[in-house]
Amino acid sequence: MSMVTGKKIGFIGGGRMGEGIFSGILKAGLIPPQDLYVADIREEHLEDLRKQYGMNVINSSTNDGLKTLIDSVDVVFLAILPQVAPRLLPFINECLDDDRHYVFSIMGGVLTTTIEQEIKSASLVRIMPNTPMSVCEGCAGIVPGKNCKLEHKEMALEIFNRIGLGLLLPEPQIDPLTGISGCGPAFCGIMIQALADGGVYLGLTRDDAIKIAAQTLVGTGKMVLEQGIHPEILKDNVCSPGGGTIGGTVSLERSGFRAACIDAVIDAVDRMNEVVK
Ligand SMILES: NC(=O)c1ccc[n+]([C@@H]2O[C@H](COP(=O)([O-])OP(=O)(O)OC[C@H]3O[C@@H](n4cnc5c(N)ncnc54)[C@H](OP(=O)(O)O)[C@@H]3O)[C@@H](O)[C@H]2O)c1
Known part of the structure:
Protein backbone atom coordinates (compact mmCIF):
# COMPACT_ATOMS: atom_id res chain seq x y z
CA MET A 1 0.00 0.00 0.00
CA SER A 2 1.45 3.35 -1.06
CA MET A 3 2.06 5.91 1.70
CA VAL A 4 1.07 8.74 -0.67
CA THR A 5 -2.22 7.40 -2.03
CA GLY A 6 -4.99 9.87 -1.22
CA LYS A 7 -2.55 12.44 0.17
CA LYS A 8 -2.45 16.01 -1.11
CA ILE A 9 1.04 17.40 -1.66
CA GLY A 10 1.87 21.13 -1.74
CA PHE A 11 5.01 23.01 -2.73
CA ILE A 12 5.92 26.42 -1.32
CA GLY A 13 8.11 27.59 -4.19
CA GLY A 14 7.60 26.41 -7.74
CA GLY A 15 11.09 27.19 -9.02
CA ARG A 16 13.57 24.92 -10.77
CA MET A 17 13.99 22.31 -8.03
CA GLY A 18 10.38 22.35 -6.82
CA GLU A 19 9.27 21.79 -10.42
CA GLY A 20 11.90 19.06 -10.84
CA ILE A 21 10.34 17.14 -7.93
CA PHE A 22 6.67 17.67 -8.69
CA SER A 23 7.09 16.89 -12.38
CA GLY A 24 8.82 13.64 -11.31
CA ILE A 25 5.99 12.86 -8.87
CA LEU A 26 3.45 13.29 -11.67
CA LYS A 27 5.53 11.34 -14.19
CA ALA A 28 5.84 8.47 -11.71
CA GLY A 29 2.05 8.55 -11.22
CA LEU A 30 2.41 8.87 -7.43
CA ILE A 31 -0.57 11.23 -7.19
CA PRO A 32 -2.87 12.82 -9.80
CA PRO A 33 -2.42 16.55 -10.68
CA GLN A 34 -5.62 17.48 -8.82
CA ASP A 35 -3.92 16.41 -5.56
CA LEU A 36 -0.84 18.52 -6.26
CA TYR A 37 -0.61 22.19 -5.19
CA VAL A 38 2.04 24.85 -5.75
CA ALA A 39 2.33 28.29 -4.16
CA ASP A 40 4.58 30.88 -5.75
CA ILE A 41 4.64 34.64 -5.99
CA ARG A 42 4.59 35.25 -9.76
CA GLU A 43 1.12 35.00 -11.29
CA GLU A 44 2.45 34.40 -14.82
CA HIS A 45 4.71 31.58 -13.66
CA LEU A 46 1.84 29.96 -11.73
CA GLU A 47 -0.38 30.13 -14.80
CA ASP A 48 2.36 28.42 -16.86
CA LEU A 49 2.63 25.65 -14.24
CA ARG A 50 -1.16 25.20 -14.16
CA LYS A 51 -1.30 24.93 -17.96
CA GLN A 52 1.65 22.55 -18.17
CA TYR A 53 0.81 20.19 -15.29
CA GLY A 54 -2.92 20.71 -14.56
CA MET A 55 -2.09 21.21 -10.87
CA ASN A 56 -3.67 23.63 -8.37
CA VAL A 57 -1.84 26.94 -8.11
CA ILE A 58 -1.98 29.51 -5.33
CA ASN A 59 -0.43 32.97 -5.19
CA SER A 60 1.47 33.17 -1.90
CA SER A 61 2.72 36.75 -2.05
CA THR A 62 0.53 37.28 1.03
CA ASN A 63 0.23 35.16 4.18
CA ASP A 64 -3.37 34.33 3.17
CA GLY A 65 -2.04 32.47 0.13
CA LEU A 66 0.46 30.52 2.24
CA LYS A 67 -2.29 29.55 4.69
CA THR A 68 -4.58 28.45 1.85
CA LEU A 69 -1.85 26.18 0.50
CA ILE A 70 -1.07 24.62 3.89
CA ASP A 71 -4.78 24.16 4.72
CA SER A 72 -5.30 22.40 1.36
CA VAL A 73 -2.58 19.74 1.74
CA ASP A 74 -1.24 16.96 3.98
CA VAL A 75 2.39 17.20 2.85
CA VAL A 76 4.26 20.53 2.59
CA PHE A 77 7.48 20.91 0.61
CA LEU A 78 9.61 23.94 1.51
CA ALA A 79 11.09 24.63 -1.93
CA ILE A 80 12.03 28.27 -1.40
CA LEU A 81 15.53 29.72 -1.32
CA PRO A 82 17.24 29.57 2.11
CA GLN A 83 17.37 33.39 2.31
CA VAL A 84 13.56 33.61 1.98
CA ALA A 85 12.95 31.05 4.76
CA PRO A 86 13.51 33.21 7.90
CA ARG A 87 10.68 35.51 6.75
CA LEU A 88 8.22 32.68 5.98
CA LEU A 89 8.93 29.94 8.53
CA PRO A 90 7.34 31.53 11.64
CA PHE A 91 4.03 31.98 9.79
CA ILE A 92 4.25 28.52 8.18
CA ASN A 93 4.72 27.09 11.68
CA GLU A 94 1.53 28.84 12.85
CA CYS A 95 -0.43 27.24 10.00
CA LEU A 96 0.85 23.68 10.50
CA ASP A 97 -1.24 21.02 12.22
CA ASP A 98 1.23 18.52 13.73
CA ASP A 99 -1.32 15.68 13.59
CA ARG A 100 -1.91 16.20 9.89
CA HIS A 101 1.07 17.76 8.16
CA TYR A 102 4.37 16.27 7.12
CA VAL A 103 7.04 18.81 6.15
CA PHE A 104 9.82 18.21 3.63
CA SER A 105 12.57 20.81 3.29
CA ILE A 106 14.70 20.81 0.16
CA MET A 107 16.51 24.04 1.11
CA GLY A 108 20.18 23.68 0.28
CA GLY A 109 22.57 23.90 3.24
CA VAL A 110 19.81 24.41 5.86
CA LEU A 111 20.18 21.92 8.72
CA THR A 112 17.22 20.13 10.30
CA THR A 113 18.11 21.77 13.63
CA THR A 114 17.90 25.22 12.02
CA ILE A 115 14.44 24.49 10.56
CA GLU A 116 13.32 22.99 13.85
CA GLN A 117 14.02 26.29 15.61
CA GLU A 118 10.99 27.61 13.66
CA ILE A 119 9.01 24.48 12.69
CA LYS A 120 9.01 23.39 16.28
CA SER A 121 7.05 20.17 16.57
CA ALA A 122 5.88 19.14 13.09
CA SER A 123 7.27 15.97 11.53
CA LEU A 124 10.19 17.11 9.36
CA VAL A 125 12.37 15.43 6.74
CA ARG A 126 15.24 17.24 5.02
CA ILE A 127 15.86 16.21 1.43
CA MET A 128 18.88 17.00 -0.73
CA PRO A 129 17.48 16.47 -4.24
CA ASN A 130 18.93 16.89 -7.73
CA THR A 131 17.53 17.96 -11.08
CA PRO A 132 17.30 14.50 -12.77
CA MET A 133 14.24 13.90 -10.55
CA SER A 134 12.24 15.50 -13.36
CA VAL A 135 12.93 12.35 -15.42
CA CYS A 136 12.55 9.99 -12.41
CA GLU A 137 16.33 9.41 -12.30
CA GLY A 138 17.16 11.67 -9.38
CA CYS A 139 19.29 11.02 -6.32
CA ALA A 140 18.13 12.22 -2.91
CA GLY A 141 19.77 12.28 0.50
CA ILE A 142 17.07 11.87 3.16
CA VAL A 143 17.54 13.14 6.74
CA PRO A 144 14.70 12.65 9.24
CA GLY A 145 14.31 15.47 11.77
CA LYS A 146 14.03 14.89 15.51
CA ASN A 147 10.20 14.71 15.48
CA CYS A 148 9.96 12.73 12.24
CA LYS A 149 7.20 10.10 12.35
CA LEU A 150 7.98 6.60 11.07
CA GLU A 151 5.25 6.87 8.40
CA HIS A 152 6.80 10.13 7.19
CA LYS A 153 10.25 8.53 6.86
CA GLU A 154 8.71 5.65 4.90
CA MET A 155 6.85 8.13 2.69
CA ALA A 156 10.12 9.95 1.96
CA LEU A 157 11.78 6.69 0.92
CA GLU A 158 8.80 5.77 -1.27
CA ILE A 159 8.60 9.13 -3.05
CA PHE A 160 12.32 9.48 -3.68
CA ASN A 161 12.84 5.87 -4.69
CA ARG A 162 10.02 6.29 -7.24
CA ILE A 163 11.62 9.38 -8.77
CA GLY A 164 15.14 8.03 -8.56
CA LEU A 165 17.27 6.76 -5.71
CA GLY A 166 16.51 7.80 -2.12
CA LEU A 167 19.19 7.22 0.54
CA LEU A 168 18.75 7.70 4.29
CA LEU A 169 21.94 9.44 5.45
CA PRO A 170 23.30 11.00 8.63
CA GLU A 171 23.15 14.79 8.14
CA PRO A 172 26.96 15.33 7.95
CA GLN A 173 26.99 13.12 4.83
CA ILE A 174 24.64 15.45 2.94
CA ASP A 175 27.56 17.70 1.89
CA PRO A 176 29.52 14.90 0.16
CA LEU A 177 26.31 13.61 -1.45
CA THR A 178 25.69 17.14 -2.76
CA GLY A 179 29.21 17.28 -4.19
CA ILE A 180 28.41 14.22 -6.31
CA SER A 181 24.68 14.25 -7.05
N1 LIG B 1 18.39 23.91 -8.21
C1 LIG B 1 19.03 22.85 -7.67
O1 LIG B 1 19.75 22.09 -8.33
C2 LIG B 1 18.83 22.53 -6.19
C3 LIG B 1 19.35 21.33 -5.69
C4 LIG B 1 19.13 21.03 -4.34
C5 LIG B 1 18.44 21.90 -3.50
N2 LIG B 1 17.97 23.07 -4.02
C6 LIG B 1 17.25 23.96 -3.10
O2 LIG B 1 15.92 24.07 -3.55
C7 LIG B 1 15.39 25.33 -3.15
C8 LIG B 1 14.77 25.99 -4.36
O3 LIG B 1 15.82 26.19 -5.32
P1 LIG B 1 15.50 26.50 -6.83
O4 LIG B 1 16.72 26.23 -7.62
O5 LIG B 1 14.21 25.85 -7.20
O6 LIG B 1 15.30 28.11 -6.71
P2 LIG B 1 14.30 29.01 -7.54
O7 LIG B 1 14.22 28.54 -8.95
O8 LIG B 1 14.69 30.44 -7.26
O9 LIG B 1 12.87 28.72 -6.85
C9 LIG B 1 12.39 29.30 -5.68
C10 LIG B 1 10.97 29.77 -5.97
O10 LIG B 1 10.37 30.25 -4.76
C11 LIG B 1 9.62 31.40 -5.13
N3 LIG B 1 9.25 32.18 -3.95
C12 LIG B 1 9.85 33.28 -3.40
N4 LIG B 1 9.12 33.72 -2.34
C13 LIG B 1 8.05 32.89 -2.22
C14 LIG B 1 6.91 32.84 -1.36
N5 LIG B 1 6.71 33.76 -0.41
N6 LIG B 1 6.00 31.83 -1.54
C15 LIG B 1 6.18 30.93 -2.51
N7 LIG B 1 7.21 30.95 -3.38
C16 LIG B 1 8.13 31.92 -3.24
C17 LIG B 1 10.53 32.11 -6.11
O11 LIG B 1 9.87 33.11 -6.83
P3 LIG B 1 10.80 34.34 -7.43
O12 LIG B 1 11.74 33.69 -8.39
O13 LIG B 1 9.81 35.25 -8.08
O14 LIG B 1 11.50 34.95 -6.25
C18 LIG B 1 10.94 30.93 -6.99
O15 LIG B 1 9.98 30.63 -7.99
C19 LIG B 1 16.55 26.14 -2.57
O16 LIG B 1 16.48 26.18 -1.17
C20 LIG B 1 17.78 25.39 -3.05
O17 LIG B 1 18.85 25.50 -2.13
C21 LIG B 1 18.13 23.41 -5.34
Whole structure:
Protein backbone atom coordinates (compact mmCIF):
# COMPACT_ATOMS: atom_id res chain seq x y z
CA MET A 1 0.00 0.00 0.00
CA SER A 2 1.45 3.35 -1.06
CA MET A 3 2.06 5.91 1.70
CA VAL A 4 1.07 8.74 -0.67
CA THR A 5 -2.22 7.40 -2.03
CA GLY A 6 -4.99 9.87 -1.22
CA LYS A 7 -2.55 12.44 0.17
CA LYS A 8 -2.45 16.01 -1.11
CA ILE A 9 1.04 17.40 -1.66
CA GLY A 10 1.87 21.13 -1.74
CA PHE A 11 5.01 23.01 -2.73
CA ILE A 12 5.92 26.42 -1.32
CA GLY A 13 8.11 27.59 -4.19
CA GLY A 14 7.60 26.41 -7.74
CA GLY A 15 11.09 27.19 -9.02
CA ARG A 16 13.57 24.92 -10.77
CA MET A 17 13.99 22.31 -8.03
CA GLY A 18 10.38 22.35 -6.82
CA GLU A 19 9.27 21.79 -10.42
CA GLY A 20 11.90 19.06 -10.84
CA ILE A 21 10.34 17.14 -7.93
CA PHE A 22 6.67 17.67 -8.69
CA SER A 23 7.09 16.89 -12.38
CA GLY A 24 8.82 13.64 -11.31
CA ILE A 25 5.99 12.86 -8.87
CA LEU A 26 3.45 13.29 -11.67
CA LYS A 27 5.53 11.34 -14.19
CA ALA A 28 5.84 8.47 -11.71
CA GLY A 29 2.05 8.55 -11.22
CA LEU A 30 2.41 8.87 -7.43
CA ILE A 31 -0.57 11.23 -7.19
CA PRO A 32 -2.87 12.82 -9.80
CA PRO A 33 -2.42 16.55 -10.68
CA GLN A 34 -5.62 17.48 -8.82
CA ASP A 35 -3.92 16.41 -5.56
CA LEU A 36 -0.84 18.52 -6.26
CA TYR A 37 -0.61 22.19 -5.19
CA VAL A 38 2.04 24.85 -5.75
CA ALA A 39 2.33 28.29 -4.16
CA ASP A 40 4.58 30.88 -5.75
CA ILE A 41 4.64 34.64 -5.99
CA ARG A 42 4.59 35.25 -9.76
CA GLU A 43 1.12 35.00 -11.29
CA GLU A 44 2.45 34.40 -14.82
CA HIS A 45 4.71 31.58 -13.66
CA LEU A 46 1.84 29.96 -11.73
CA GLU A 47 -0.38 30.13 -14.80
CA ASP A 48 2.36 28.42 -16.86
CA LEU A 49 2.63 25.65 -14.24
CA ARG A 50 -1.16 25.20 -14.16
CA LYS A 51 -1.30 24.93 -17.96
CA GLN A 52 1.65 22.55 -18.17
CA TYR A 53 0.81 20.19 -15.29
CA GLY A 54 -2.92 20.71 -14.56
CA MET A 55 -2.09 21.21 -10.87
CA ASN A 56 -3.67 23.63 -8.37
CA VAL A 57 -1.84 26.94 -8.11
CA ILE A 58 -1.98 29.51 -5.33
CA ASN A 59 -0.43 32.97 -5.19
CA SER A 60 1.47 33.17 -1.90
CA SER A 61 2.72 36.75 -2.05
CA THR A 62 0.53 37.28 1.03
CA ASN A 63 0.23 35.16 4.18
CA ASP A 64 -3.37 34.33 3.17
CA GLY A 65 -2.04 32.47 0.13
CA LEU A 66 0.46 30.52 2.24
CA LYS A 67 -2.29 29.55 4.69
CA THR A 68 -4.58 28.45 1.85
CA LEU A 69 -1.85 26.18 0.50
CA ILE A 70 -1.07 24.62 3.89
CA ASP A 71 -4.78 24.16 4.72
CA SER A 72 -5.30 22.40 1.36
CA VAL A 73 -2.58 19.74 1.74
CA ASP A 74 -1.24 16.96 3.98
CA VAL A 75 2.39 17.20 2.85
CA VAL A 76 4.26 20.53 2.59
CA PHE A 77 7.48 20.91 0.61
CA LEU A 78 9.61 23.94 1.51
CA ALA A 79 11.09 24.63 -1.93
CA ILE A 80 12.03 28.27 -1.40
CA LEU A 81 15.53 29.72 -1.32
CA PRO A 82 17.24 29.57 2.11
CA GLN A 83 17.37 33.39 2.31
CA VAL A 84 13.56 33.61 1.98
CA ALA A 85 12.95 31.05 4.76
CA PRO A 86 13.51 33.21 7.90
CA ARG A 87 10.68 35.51 6.75
CA LEU A 88 8.22 32.68 5.98
CA LEU A 89 8.93 29.94 8.53
CA PRO A 90 7.34 31.53 11.64
CA PHE A 91 4.03 31.98 9.79
CA ILE A 92 4.25 28.52 8.18
CA ASN A 93 4.72 27.09 11.68
CA GLU A 94 1.53 28.84 12.85
CA CYS A 95 -0.43 27.24 10.00
CA LEU A 96 0.85 23.68 10.50
CA ASP A 97 -1.24 21.02 12.22
CA ASP A 98 1.23 18.52 13.73
CA ASP A 99 -1.32 15.68 13.59
CA ARG A 100 -1.91 16.20 9.89
CA HIS A 101 1.07 17.76 8.16
CA TYR A 102 4.37 16.27 7.12
CA VAL A 103 7.04 18.81 6.15
CA PHE A 104 9.82 18.21 3.63
CA SER A 105 12.57 20.81 3.29
CA ILE A 106 14.70 20.81 0.16
CA MET A 107 16.51 24.04 1.11
CA GLY A 108 20.18 23.68 0.28
CA GLY A 109 22.57 23.90 3.24
CA VAL A 110 19.81 24.41 5.86
CA LEU A 111 20.18 21.92 8.72
CA THR A 112 17.22 20.13 10.30
CA THR A 113 18.11 21.77 13.63
CA THR A 114 17.90 25.22 12.02
CA ILE A 115 14.44 24.49 10.56
CA GLU A 116 13.32 22.99 13.85
CA GLN A 117 14.02 26.29 15.61
CA GLU A 118 10.99 27.61 13.66
CA ILE A 119 9.01 24.48 12.69
CA LYS A 120 9.01 23.39 16.28
CA SER A 121 7.05 20.17 16.57
CA ALA A 122 5.88 19.14 13.09
CA SER A 123 7.27 15.97 11.53
CA LEU A 124 10.19 17.11 9.36
CA VAL A 125 12.37 15.43 6.74
CA ARG A 126 15.24 17.24 5.02
CA ILE A 127 15.86 16.21 1.43
CA MET A 128 18.88 17.00 -0.73
CA PRO A 129 17.48 16.47 -4.24
CA ASN A 130 18.93 16.89 -7.73
CA THR A 131 17.53 17.96 -11.08
CA PRO A 132 17.30 14.50 -12.77
CA MET A 133 14.24 13.90 -10.55
CA SER A 134 12.24 15.50 -13.36
CA VAL A 135 12.93 12.35 -15.42
CA CYS A 136 12.55 9.99 -12.41
CA GLU A 137 16.33 9.41 -12.30
CA GLY A 138 17.16 11.67 -9.38
CA CYS A 139 19.29 11.02 -6.32
CA ALA A 140 18.13 12.22 -2.91
CA GLY A 141 19.77 12.28 0.50
CA ILE A 142 17.07 11.87 3.16
CA VAL A 143 17.54 13.14 6.74
CA PRO A 144 14.70 12.65 9.24
CA GLY A 145 14.31 15.47 11.77
CA LYS A 146 14.03 14.89 15.51
CA ASN A 147 10.20 14.71 15.48
CA CYS A 148 9.96 12.73 12.24
CA LYS A 149 7.20 10.10 12.35
CA LEU A 150 7.98 6.60 11.07
CA GLU A 151 5.25 6.87 8.40
CA HIS A 152 6.80 10.13 7.19
CA LYS A 153 10.25 8.53 6.86
CA GLU A 154 8.71 5.65 4.90
CA MET A 155 6.85 8.13 2.69
CA ALA A 156 10.12 9.95 1.96
CA LEU A 157 11.78 6.69 0.92
CA GLU A 158 8.80 5.77 -1.27
CA ILE A 159 8.60 9.13 -3.05
CA PHE A 160 12.32 9.48 -3.68
CA ASN A 161 12.84 5.87 -4.69
CA ARG A 162 10.02 6.29 -7.24
CA ILE A 163 11.62 9.38 -8.77
CA GLY A 164 15.14 8.03 -8.56
CA LEU A 165 17.27 6.76 -5.71
CA GLY A 166 16.51 7.80 -2.12
CA LEU A 167 19.19 7.22 0.54
CA LEU A 168 18.75 7.70 4.29
CA LEU A 169 21.94 9.44 5.45
CA PRO A 170 23.30 11.00 8.63
CA GLU A 171 23.15 14.79 8.14
CA PRO A 172 26.96 15.33 7.95
CA GLN A 173 26.99 13.12 4.83
CA ILE A 174 24.64 15.45 2.94
CA ASP A 175 27.56 17.70 1.89
CA PRO A 176 29.52 14.90 0.16
CA LEU A 177 26.31 13.61 -1.45
CA THR A 178 25.69 17.14 -2.76
CA GLY A 179 29.21 17.28 -4.19
CA ILE A 180 28.41 14.22 -6.31
CA SER A 181 24.68 14.25 -7.05
CA GLY A 182 23.74 17.94 -6.71
CA CYS A 183 26.73 19.15 -8.74
CA GLY A 184 26.88 15.97 -10.84
CA PRO A 185 24.52 17.11 -13.60
CA ALA A 186 27.08 19.85 -14.40
CA PHE A 187 30.04 17.45 -14.24
CA CYS A 188 28.25 14.80 -16.33
CA GLY A 189 27.11 17.50 -18.77
CA ILE A 190 30.75 18.48 -19.31
CA MET A 191 31.72 14.85 -19.85
CA ILE A 192 28.88 14.28 -22.33
CA GLN A 193 29.91 17.37 -24.26
CA ALA A 194 33.60 16.43 -24.24
CA LEU A 195 32.94 12.84 -25.39
CA ALA A 196 30.69 14.26 -28.10
CA ASP A 197 33.48 16.62 -29.21
CA GLY A 198 35.67 13.57 -29.75
CA GLY A 199 32.93 11.98 -31.86
CA VAL A 200 32.41 15.17 -33.86
CA TYR A 201 36.16 15.41 -34.49
CA LEU A 202 35.94 11.92 -35.97
CA GLY A 203 32.95 12.79 -38.18
CA LEU A 204 29.72 12.23 -36.20
CA THR A 205 27.03 14.90 -36.30
CA ARG A 206 26.79 16.94 -33.07
CA ASP A 207 23.25 15.67 -32.38
CA ASP A 208 24.20 12.03 -32.81
CA ALA A 209 27.41 12.42 -30.81
CA ILE A 210 25.55 14.00 -27.84
CA LYS A 211 22.88 11.26 -27.88
CA ILE A 212 25.51 8.52 -28.03
CA ALA A 213 27.53 10.02 -25.17
CA ALA A 214 24.44 10.65 -22.97
CA GLN A 215 23.04 7.15 -23.51
CA THR A 216 26.45 5.66 -22.71
CA LEU A 217 26.47 7.45 -19.33
CA VAL A 218 22.88 6.34 -18.63
CA GLY A 219 23.57 2.72 -19.60
CA THR A 220 26.82 2.52 -17.65
CA GLY A 221 25.15 3.94 -14.55
CA LYS A 222 22.33 1.40 -14.86
CA MET A 223 24.82 -1.49 -15.10
CA VAL A 224 26.38 -0.37 -11.81
CA LEU A 225 23.01 0.11 -10.08
CA GLU A 226 20.94 -2.71 -11.53
CA GLN A 227 23.55 -5.40 -12.10
CA GLY A 228 25.76 -4.44 -9.16
CA ILE A 229 28.89 -4.41 -11.32
CA HIS A 230 31.83 -2.60 -9.72
CA PRO A 231 33.00 0.30 -11.96
CA GLU A 232 36.55 -1.10 -12.10
CA ILE A 233 35.19 -4.40 -13.47
CA LEU A 234 33.10 -2.50 -16.04
CA LYS A 235 36.30 -0.87 -17.25
CA ASP A 236 38.30 -4.11 -17.27
CA ASN A 237 35.52 -5.88 -19.20
CA VAL A 238 35.85 -3.51 -22.17
CA CYS A 239 39.64 -3.12 -22.11
CA SER A 240 40.99 -5.93 -24.27
CA PRO A 241 44.79 -6.38 -24.29
CA GLY A 242 46.44 -3.91 -26.63
CA GLY A 243 43.01 -2.62 -27.71
CA GLY A 244 41.45 0.78 -28.28
CA THR A 245 39.71 1.15 -24.91
CA ILE A 246 42.88 0.62 -22.89
CA GLY A 247 44.50 3.19 -25.20
CA GLY A 248 41.77 5.70 -24.33
CA THR A 249 41.97 4.74 -20.64
CA VAL A 250 45.73 5.38 -20.52
CA SER A 251 45.09 8.74 -22.16
CA LEU A 252 42.50 9.64 -19.47
CA GLU A 253 44.90 8.59 -16.69
CA ARG A 254 47.78 10.61 -18.23
CA SER A 255 45.49 13.65 -18.35
CA GLY A 256 44.64 13.24 -14.65
CA PHE A 257 40.96 12.53 -15.28
CA ARG A 258 40.44 10.60 -12.02
CA ALA A 259 42.13 13.27 -9.93
CA ALA A 260 40.13 15.97 -11.72
CA CYS A 261 36.85 14.20 -10.80
CA ILE A 262 37.93 13.74 -7.17
CA ASP A 263 38.98 17.41 -6.95
CA ALA A 264 35.71 18.55 -8.55
CA VAL A 265 33.66 16.95 -5.75
CA ILE A 266 35.98 18.17 -2.96
CA ASP A 267 36.29 21.71 -4.38
CA ALA A 268 32.52 21.95 -4.93
CA VAL A 269 31.84 21.14 -1.27
CA ASP A 270 34.60 23.51 -0.06
CA ARG A 271 33.13 26.28 -2.18
CA MET A 272 29.56 25.61 -0.94
CA ASN A 273 30.77 25.84 2.64
CA GLU A 274 32.67 29.08 1.92
CA VAL A 275 29.51 30.63 0.45
CA VAL A 276 27.39 29.57 3.46
CA LYS A 277 29.86 31.15 5.97
N1 LIG B 1 18.39 23.91 -8.21
C1 LIG B 1 19.03 22.85 -7.67
O1 LIG B 1 19.75 22.09 -8.33
C2 LIG B 1 18.83 22.53 -6.19
C3 LIG B 1 19.35 21.33 -5.69
C4 LIG B 1 19.13 21.03 -4.34
C5 LIG B 1 18.44 21.90 -3.50
N2 LIG B 1 17.97 23.07 -4.02
C6 LIG B 1 17.25 23.96 -3.10
O2 LIG B 1 15.92 24.07 -3.55
C7 LIG B 1 15.39 25.33 -3.15
C8 LIG B 1 14.77 25.99 -4.36
O3 LIG B 1 15.82 26.19 -5.32
P1 LIG B 1 15.50 26.50 -6.83
O4 LIG B 1 16.72 26.23 -7.62
O5 LIG B 1 14.21 25.85 -7.20
O6 LIG B 1 15.30 28.11 -6.71
P2 LIG B 1 14.30 29.01 -7.54
O7 LIG B 1 14.22 28.54 -8.95
O8 LIG B 1 14.69 30.44 -7.26
O9 LIG B 1 12.87 28.72 -6.85
C9 LIG B 1 12.39 29.30 -5.68
C10 LIG B 1 10.97 29.77 -5.97
O10 LIG B 1 10.37 30.25 -4.76
C11 LIG B 1 9.62 31.40 -5.13
N3 LIG B 1 9.25 32.18 -3.95
C12 LIG B 1 9.85 33.28 -3.40
N4 LIG B 1 9.12 33.72 -2.34
C13 LIG B 1 8.05 32.89 -2.22
C14 LIG B 1 6.91 32.84 -1.36
N5 LIG B 1 6.71 33.76 -0.41
N6 LIG B 1 6.00 31.83 -1.54
C15 LIG B 1 6.18 30.93 -2.51
N7 LIG B 1 7.21 30.95 -3.38
C16 LIG B 1 8.13 31.92 -3.24
C17 LIG B 1 10.53 32.11 -6.11
O11 LIG B 1 9.87 33.11 -6.83
P3 LIG B 1 10.80 34.34 -7.43
O12 LIG B 1 11.74 33.69 -8.39
O13 LIG B 1 9.81 35.25 -8.08
O14 LIG B 1 11.50 34.95 -6.25
C18 LIG B 1 10.94 30.93 -6.99
O15 LIG B 1 9.98 30.63 -7.99
C19 LIG B 1 16.55 26.14 -2.57
O16 LIG B 1 16.48 26.18 -1.17
C20 LIG B 1 17.78 25.39 -3.05
O17 LIG B 1 18.85 25.50 -2.13
C21 LIG B 1 18.13 23.41 -5.34
